[in-house]
Amino acid sequence: MVPSGGRGNGSGRIGTVGVVGLGTMGAGIVEVFAKAGLSVVGVDGTPELAERGKGFLTTSTGKAVARGRLSEQDQKALLDRVTWTASVTDLADVDLVIEAIPERLEFKIDLFSKLDDIVRPDTILASNTSSLSLTTIAAATKHPERVIGMHFFNPAPVLALVEVISTLFTDTKLVREVRDLATRLGKKPVVVGDRAGFVANALLITYLARAIRLYETGSVSREDLDNAMRVGAGFPMGPLTLSDLIGLDVVKEVCDVLYEATKDPSAAPPALLQQMVTAGRLGRKTGQGFYDYGPDADESEQ
Ligand code: 3HC
16 A cells, blocks of 8 residues: 555645656656646756756747747746756655656666655655566565556657556555546556556567668668658658657667567667667757758758
8 A cells, every 4th residue: 555645545636746857758747747737846967957857848838839829828837837956855745756767777776765765655656667677666665566657658748648557566546546647637548567668669669670670771761661651551750750759769778678578589679770879869859860850951851
């Protein structure tokens, strides 16, 4: 059982949320919660990184204002619901923490064991991990029954799916509570067990790896490969464009975890993907991946 802090049951008790790690996913998750009217504490490792997270949210909500989807007044109210900090100790009184730091198991274990000592006993500890073992993360805490996966999809403010991942430790009431919370955020939750890549990434990332391997053969241009799946199969983006959106480092990390767990050769990171990550060509976030995204890039490339 999750220890009761006397704040009632159900997702309605969740009013304040901490998000740790303010990269693309973390900043998007901050936006989702703040848009739904919850108070958010955004945390990253340094004041500069916290400020960068604030910049992501200001830019993203600014685009919504420019497109007429959000009034300036609502943007201000949304931004006012978020505080930014470089200190995890500022999470002492939140109801839920979502971790969205880089995909390194040792970093996550370290953070969760720190959070264990900082947050209230009834605070839910959630991870946005793409594929790492939630059971291992939970087992490193004093209260593994309050650890759960809440896996958002990029771009988090747009895509409705949230995988709610439970482990053998997870309290079943907590699974219900987190599923209800996702619905309250306007998302579509699916409940999945703790296996490498869960459901969506186990299928999607293997497909992306296959597409990169096909591109490596030189038998098709990047545009024709992407169009084959976009136009021919009705996907919103071709696999190379999608890999650039997700981040090639993230695609490679998930490939590594899937391959390690399954030894399925189609999940192994393709040589080209590994080289691009080593070269720092990580996709949109670095301005270069399979396509170019710099200020001089041809519009047709993006
Ligand atoms: N943040 C906020 N809003 C965004 C956004 C972002 N990063 N990117 C796009 N949007 C909004 C736009 O503002 C626009 O809103 P509007 O219609 O209300 O004006 C809407 O989304 C559509 O955007 P666009 O018109 O620019 O472009 P598209 O119609 O092509 O949609 C897309 C863009 C939503 C990214 C769509 O192409 C898509 O769904 N692509 C597939 C993405 C996908 O599969 N993601 C999953 C990746 S796997 C993952 O994340 C798991 C991880 O663990 C690896």
